[in-house]
Amino acid sequence: MNKFSKIAVLSVLPFISSVASAADAPKLGQQAAAEYLTLSKYPEWTLPVPAGAPNPILSEREPDVVTRPGPNGAGPALSVWAGEIRYQRGDTVELFAQLENRASNDADILTTPSANAKGPWAVSGEVVNQSGDTLASLTFADDGKGSDETAGDGIYSASYTLGEIGQPAVGQATSLGFRVTAENDAQEQRIAMNGFQYSHPAATLTGKFTDRIVDGNLVIAAQVDVVKAGRVHLSGVINNPLGESLVIAQTSAVLGEGEQWIELPVYGLPLREAGVAGALSLGAVTLTTTHGMPNALGEVLVDAHSTKAVLPTAFTDKPFGREALLEAAARLNAIAQ
Amino acid sequence: MRYLSALRGVVGAALFSVASQSFAADCLIFVHGKQTDTNTYTSYSAARNYWVNGSDDFIKTATKNFTTDYYVVGYNGTRPYWESQSAGEVANEIVAATNGTPDAGGNGCSKTYAQGGTFWIVAHSMGSTITDYILGNNDPSDPNYNYNGPYDTVAQRVSLAMTLGGAHRGSEGADAVCGQSSGGCNWFAGWIQDCDDATYWLRSSNDVQVRTYSSAPAKNIYLTGGYEAIFGASACLTGEDDGVVQYASIFACDGSASASYNNSNACGNSYKQEVSGFRNLDGSHENHGDERDDSDSDTRRQIPDGIWTCSGSPCSPNTVVQSSMTSAKFISILY
Numbered sequence: 001m002n003k004f005s006k007i008a009v010l011s012v013l014p015f016i017s018s019v020a021s022a023a024d025a026p027k028l029g030q031q032a033a034a035e036y037l038t039l040s041k042y043p044e045w046t047l048p049v050p051a052g053a054p055n056p057i058l059s060e061r062e063p064d065v066v067t068r069p070g071p072n073g074a075g076p077a078l079s080v081w082a083g084e085i086r087y088q089r090g091d092t093v094e095l096f097a098q099l100e101n102r103a104s105n106d107a108d109i110l111t112t113p114s115a116n117a118k119g120p121w122a123v124s125g126e127v128v129n130q131s132g133d134t135l136a137s138l139t140f141a142d143d144g145k146g147s148d149e150t151a152g153d154g155i156y157s158a159s160y161t162l163g164e165i166g167q168p169a170v171g172q173a174t175s176l177g178f179r180v181t182a183e184n185d186a187q188e189q190r191i192a193m194n195g196f197q198y199s200h201p202a203a204t205l206t207g208k209f210t211d212r213i214v215d216g217n218l219v220i221a222a223q224v225d226v227v228k229a230g231r232v233h234l235s236g237v238i239n240n241p242l243g244e245s246l247v248i249a250q251t252s253a254v255l256g257e258g259e260q261w262i263e264l265p266v267y268g269l270p271l272r273e274a275g276v277a278g279a280l281s282l283g284a285v286t287l288t289t290t291h292g293m294p295n296a297l298g299e300v301l302v303d304a305h306s307t308k309a310v311l312p313t314a315f316t317d318k319p320f321g322r323e324a325l326l327e328a329a330a331r332l333n334a335i336a337q
Numbered sequence: 338m339r340y341l342s343a344l345r346g347v348v349g350a351a352l353f354s355v356a357s358q359s360f361a362a363d364c365l366i367f368v369h370g371k372q373t374d375t376n377t378y379t380s381y382s383a384a385r386n387y388w389v390n391g392s393d394d395f396i397k398t399a400t401k402n403f404t405t406d407y408y409v410v411g412y413n414g415t416r417p418y419w420e421s422q423s424a425g426e427v428a429n430e431i432v433a434a435t436n437g438t439p440d441a442g443g444n445g446c447s448k449t450y451a452q453g454g455t456f457w458i459v460a461h462s463m464g465s466t467i468t469d470y471i472l473g474n475n476d477p478s479d480p481n482y483n484y485n486g487p488y489d490t491v492a493q494r495v496s497l498a499m500t501l502g503g504a505h506r507g508s509e510g511a512d513a514v515c516g517q518s519s520g521g522c523n524w525f526a527g528w529i530q531d532c533d534d535a536t537y538w539l540r541s542s543n544d545v546q547v548r549t550y551s552s553a554p555a556k557n558i559y560l561t562g563g564y565e566a567i568f569g570a571s572a573c574l575t576g577e578d579d580g581v582v583q584y585a586s587i588f589a590c591d592g593s594a595s596a597s598y599n600n601s602n603a604c605g606n607s608y609k610q611e612v613s614g615f616r617n618l619d620g621s622h623e624n625h626g627d628e629r630d631d632s633d634s635d636t637r638r639q640i641p642d643g644i645w646t647c648s649g650s651p652c653s654p655n656t657v658v659q660s661s662m663t664s665a666k667f668i669s670i671l672y
Contacts, residue, residue, distance in 0.1 A: 024646050024658065028671040029363070029455070031644070032497045032557050039613060045478040047553055050607035054591065060610075064543050064594050066512050073572030085543040130537055175537075175544050179516055193516030195542035233480040248612055250478045250552060290480050293419045295550055324493045324555065331455045332496055335363065335672075 033332040040326050041319035046267035049245040055237050056248050057284040061085055061300055068192035075101035078190035080125075080180045086173075086197040086297040089162050093196060094147050097123050097140050097156040097180045118184060123156040125180040135166050140180065156182075162198060170228045171202035171291035201289040201296040202228035203255060209282060209305035216316025218266040220282060220305065229256045230291045234264050239283035239303075240276045247271065252290065262287075268315030280307045363455045363496065363672050364406040364446030366434050367396060368427055370462025370629070371504075371535055372414030378422060381441030384411030387461075390630035398631045398665035399459065405672075406446045408434035410464075417538035418466040418547060421485040427467050428486030431458070435494040450494045458498035459668060461629040462582065463539060465503025466547050468558060469589075472498065473551025473611070481550055492555035499618070499671075501628040501664050502562040502579045505610060506548070506586035506594035507541035509574045515540055541586070541594035554614035559644075561664060562587030563623035564600065565635070577603075581625035588640070589615040600655040605642040617642045621664050631665040644671075 042048065049056060063085050069077040076099040083094035099121055123140035138158040144151030147159040160178075168174045177195040208223040222234060235250040249266040264285075271280070282305040289296035369377055369387040376383035388395040388409075400407050410430045413422035430440075435456055439445030448454035460468045474481040475492030483489055504511075515532035538545045566572075567580025576597035577584045585596045589611075590604035598604060600620045609615035620638045627633035637659040639645045639652040652658055659667075 024652075025644055025667075025670055026646065028497065028499075028559060028644070035557065035616075044476040044552070044555060047612050049612050053607055053612065056591075056612050059591055060543070060548055062543070062592070064541050064546075066509070066516075066541060067575065067595055068513060068516060069573055085549070130534070132532075175542075177515065177537075177542070191516055193512060193540070195540065195544050197544035233478075250480075252478050252480065252482060288480055293417075293481065293484065293550065294544070295480055297544075297549070327493075328455075328496050328556065331453060334453070335455060 027336060029332040030336045033329040033336070036325040036329040036332075040322040040329070041269055043267050043320045043322060045251060045265065046247050046249045046270065048247050048270040048273075049237070053245065055239075055245045055284050057235060057237050057286055057300060058302070063196075064194070066192050066194040068190060070188070070190055076190070077101070078180065078182050078192045080178070080192045080194045082178070082194060082196040084196065086199045087162055088199055088201070089164070089167050091162050092147070093160045093162060095125065095138065095140070095158045095160065095178055095180075097125070097182065097192075098154055099182055099190065100154065118186070121182045121184050123180060123182045125158060125178055127160055128177045128179060129166060130175055130177075135176070136160050138178065138180075166198060168198060168200045168296070170200050171230055171289050171296060173197050173199040173294045173296040175294060197294065197297055199296045199298070201287070201298045202226060202230055202291060203232045203287055203289055204298060205285065205287050205301055205304075206259075207301065207304065211305065211307045213268075213310065213314055216268040216314070216318070218268060218271060218280070218307065218315070220264045220266065221261050222264060222285065222287070224255065224260050224262055224287060226255045226257050226260055230254065230289065232262070233288040233290045233295070234262055234285070235288075236264050236266075236285040237283045238266055238271065239281045240274060241278045241281070243281075243283065245283055246274045246276070246280070267320060269317065269319065272312045272315035272317055275312050277309075277311050279309045281305065363457045364408065364434065364448070365396075365400060365668075366408045366410060366431055366456055366458050366495075368410045368412075368458060368460040368464035368468065370414065370464050370502075371539065373530055373533070375413050375415060377411040378413040378426070381409070381411060385409050385442055388629055390626070390632045393630055393632040395629055395631040395663075395665040398663065399668040401669050406444070406448070408440045408445055409442060411441070412467070414463060415533050415535050417534050418463060419470050419481070419484065419538070419550065423535070424467050424470050425485035427464075428471050428488050428491050431456070431491045431495065432487050435490075455496045456494055457672070458495055459501070460498060460503065461501045462625065463504055463535065465500035465505055465558075466539065468498050468500065469505055469547045469554060470551050472554035472556055472558065472614070473547070475555045476552070479552045495556055497557045497559060498554075499559045499561065499668060502582050502587055502625050503560060503589070504539050504582050504586055505560075505589035505615075507539050507546055508582045508586060509541060509578075509595055510570065510581045511536045511539040512541055513573055546594070548610040553611035557614055557616050558589070559616050559618050560588050561618040561621060561667065563625065563628050563664075564620050564638075565622045565624040565627065565633070567624050577620070579623065579625040579628060584620075588617060600638045600640050602654070603640040617644070619643045619645060619658065619667070621662075621667070623664060628664050631663045634661045634663045634666070636660055637662050637667065
């Protein structure tokens with residue numbers, strides 16, 4: 001064996017043996033190919049919602065709670081959140097803060113409160129833009145007044161009305177942060193930051209919808225009011241009569257100014273597969289202005305429209321045949337063979 | 338002599354097998370994570386070295402000692418994930434790779450897409466967020482279709498993606514740094530030293546998260562990540578984490594980005610940030626740095642809906658499925 005061959009064999013053998021010992025991890029390509037063949041039944045613009053999963057539009061709009069503990073994870077931790085993830089000019093932004101010890105289900109977390117980490121806490125904050133400039137100062141209270149619902153429940157509240165300062169141009173949006181500081185008499189301090197979007201959509205849903213079935217697919221038309229021409233993205237979740245989410249559908253279009261209608265096509269097959277006989281509902285729908293990043297998020301309308309009663313057989317039984325997935329599956333399977 | 342002939346035959350068969358495998362195998366495209374400077378964008382060696390730690394080389398191991406084709410992407414890791422020098426650059430480089438264009442180091446995919454090639458993205462940390470954005474904005478119906486690059490071509494040509502310690506739902510480390518509350522949390526990890534624009538857009542606030550600006554990925558994104566704590570930092574993250582990114586984000590979970598997950602209860606495939614396209618692989622006892630430099634061959638554990646099978650059935654969550662395996666090695670056995 002010459003030197004080259006010896007090196008080649010020595011370098012290759014470990015990988016041959018490791019592949020053999022990896023029988024417990026299936027080849028990813030084959031697994032993906034099998035899934036692509038199933039998923040290819042649906043177009044990218046209509047996807048089934050997994051059974052039991054929450055409404056994906058509403059879930060995406062659920063404000064996240066940001067929690068920051070004290071030094072080295074010491075409790076109590078400060079949690080901060082906004083009432084919504086997006087607001088527009090004139091809206092009152094509601095902001096919340098809470099100090100509490102976290103559940104001890106994480107070995108990394110030291111949940112023991114610091115000896116000095118006792119109330120009362122003075123909670124204050126500021127609204128900042130991405131550059132870190134302060135737009136407003138905030139005082140949080142747990143007194144049951146104003147935006148604070150219940151006195152003494154441990155949830156501190158503050159509010160801030162969005163005005164001209166920091167307002168993005170029409171069709172645009174900007175990310176604003178709010179930084180909250182809690183401090184007690186022993187100078188124990190907790191700081192946490194969260195955020196929300198200051199949105200200035202160029203188009204809004206008027207709340208008027210119609211529906212019809214075309215070639216075995218559901219088509220929902222939404223009326224929109226456009227104040228600046230440009231691209232928009234419409235997404236909606238179709239629910240069954242029990243309120244369970246069946247599919248999420250989306251479309252995009254460039255609209256001119258004025259009152260317009262935009263159609264949201266919903267591919268029929270997943271509705272047929274759901275086997276629902278009766279009226280379907282538009283469980284959640286939202287229009288986003290997509291003139292640039294960040295997109296200007298619109299309001300979410302819930303249970304915005306109900307269709308006429310339909311039978312499952314009204315919808316197509318034909319798989320969509322998504323080309324890119326079928327091609328990918330074929331290539332992956334070819335390699336596997 | 339006969340022995341030598343037989344040996345030559347075995348060697349020849351092995352080499353032929355390897356050569357065939359090399360010709361037919363997938364091409365791996367590596368997308369690095371967040372950076373505190375632009376080096377990986379301007380310097381190939383910086384992008385390549387992202388995957389190296391001393392003599393440990395993630396790419397060498399993942400490509401089975403370079404017998405599989407690969408391409409190393411370099412982008413500006415200081416910019417928000419959706420910008421032209423980040424997502425746009427990554428998309429353009431991936432398309433170049435699928436056309437057979439070599440990276441700046443001369444490595445490339447020998448079989449182009451037109452010739453029937455297949456391409457897998459391997460992304461770490463912020464590279465995962467970028468992958469979500471590209472693969473979730475490839476269709477004309479998507480909110481940011483082809484925003485600043487050929488996302489549609491990428492989605493058509495890539496077979497699948499794998500992410501390591503992906504910041505799919507942001508990072509609580511970014512929350513802490515941007516909130517100026519890093520005291521005691523020891524954010525020594527290189528990429529998270531300050532709240533630059535990229536870090537700002539990697540917070541767990543929903544108004545900056547990639548899921549808000551993209552749809553379900555056009556191709557599957559497979560998820561793995563570490564649960565080895567980084568002293569100090571991990572104390573400030575919720576649930577299991579790799580010292581920088583928490584499990585809720587690594588596994589692209591729906592619901593709260595700061596929900597507490599571990600190897601027993603990590604979110605399954607039906608509770609992801611999008612209704613399809615995100616799939617669990619496993620958890621590794623690596624920290625955020627180990628995940629991408631092949632330096633820590635350690636325990637791997639099954640997670641819910643994970644890929645490992647035990648006696649033909651899915652292993653139970655939290656089962657030790659490997660006692661000593663890096664993520665790079667793990668990738669090498671998946672194809």
